[in-house]
Amino acid sequence: MARYAAQRLLLMIGILLGVLTITFILSRVLPGSPVELMLGHRPTPELIEATKKELGLDQPLIIQYFTYIGEVVQGEFGKSLRTGRPVLEEVGKRIGATLELTTLAIFFVVLIGVPLGVISAVRQNSILDNGLRATTIAGMAFPAFMLAMMLQMLFYGELGWLPLQGRLDSEVLLDSTFPRHTGFFLLDTLMTGDWRAFGSAAQHIVLPALTLVIITLATVTRITRNMMVEVLSEEFIRTASAYGLPSRRIHYGYALKATLIPLLTVVGLTYGYLLGGAVVVEFVFDWPGLGGFMVFSISQNDFPAVMGTTLFLATAYLMINLVVDLLYFVVDPRLRAQ
């Protein structure tokens, strides 16, 4: 296990170095100089020079590169131009909101998508199966921002059941003093028994989470279905049927288990997709997470904040992939035997 984990970790460090190189190129090398973006319209050449010197951008590129890597390794992702605080501190304040939203979404995607995929595979070419195919194709063509706004229109504008945006009602936000241990408001409010805040947090998270679930559900269901179809034609499934085992046990006990590895990959990739896709959804719902922060920072020309958040999200994506790789080891006895 240790050797396998070490191999994966090394691979991840290599890719992380590549990611750092890309963010470095974006920050320092491209012609659309971040300094000019930072200084706004028509800065004087003297001001550009002074700012470059202040940020160390007058050094040779190779020195800038190694300084940049050194800083990131020490946890310095730059400083937000708008607030003057370290980007990592800004990220820390918002990561809970993004993780709460994406984790809740992935939980429901797996909870609904996997069984639907299994049923669809077992009943191939049924109404459900064909309906699912149509939904998948349609689902992939739907712009996330439009779905989000349509849900707002229906559940807030027409029915008035759910709030339009934000993470908590403003009164609740002012009154409640529940400690932010996990950054997940649903958990934090639950742990302290602040039911009013819990209700408000639950109401607010429904629409953004539902949007993320809808845009990813069809893909996960479809992939589960395709993998199950392949596994169901394997001989060990035929043998299990010949032994007269109950079909539920065959489908969920044996067949689904055999699809766990590719399924884990899909869930990992979907989680990563949600981290990226959440940018637009957070923007529409004014969700105070990393995506919303990123879009706001772009509008304010806060370039270090944009790059710092990008780097953080890419690292998080790589970590998710690493965890998925390590989970392979847990679910696949063949890997353990090696």
Added chain:
Amino acid sequence: MSILETSDEVPTLAWRVKAKAFAANNKLFVVGATGFLFILLCAIFAPLIAPYAPDKIDFSARLQGPSWAHWMGTEKFGRDILSRVIYGAQTSLIIGTAVTFIAILIGAPIGIIAGYFGGRLDTLLMRVSDVFLAFPPLLLPIAITAALGSGLGNAMFAIAVSWFPWYARITRAAVLRIRTEPYINAARAMGVSHTRIMWRHVLPNSLTPIIVQGSMDFGFTILAAASLSFIGLGATPPMIEWGLMAATSRSMFLDAWWTVLFPGMAIFFTVLCVNLVGDGVRDVLDPKHGIKE
């Protein structure tokens, strides 16, 4: 009828029979292709079809709901949404074509070189490509556009740069299959240069998976560009782009749903048709996939 005439007829008939059989087996492709053709015609003949000039401001008609005069209503400056949706098709089709083309232009040569030469160069090129895939989708285009400055051209370039590794990968896989074929070895033995072999022999024989992937990605690129425009990184006014149309009407969509719904539905309809066509192209050019499905 002479024998010569008959021999001319046979291939035509065979082609027709094949096309009919294909259409019967691929109804969704036919639906998608018809829809796509409709959008293409709208884009080409926009000045003839659009009932109003797309940028004609009419404050007396601002934020009107759908009516006989304005089938899709009007937006905050009184501009006719139907006309803008029709003109927006031009932008979206250009985006889809250009981005897919640039991504192929970057990715395919990398894939060909990696697959053809193999060894360390292959490892290096593929690891570099992998790094681009280490970002959550949409995040890298956002970061690149933020670095280059907002604007549709930059957004398109950013999406293409983020997407090229997929073309590098599939082209490399195709090249690996054919690089030891007798005709490649024969060309090498005759002393044909590597560049010429790659250009004249390897590329034409690796085109199928590139076309399949391209047709599948066309819709994605339109969707990604619309999303970038929506968050303020892509198209800028006075350009007519569906994502931008939805973004500029965002603050008033609860009272004027048509300002967002119709541009959004245009994106949905276009991407849907393109994806259906892509599915059909894949089934024809990559029969293995069809069997697997």
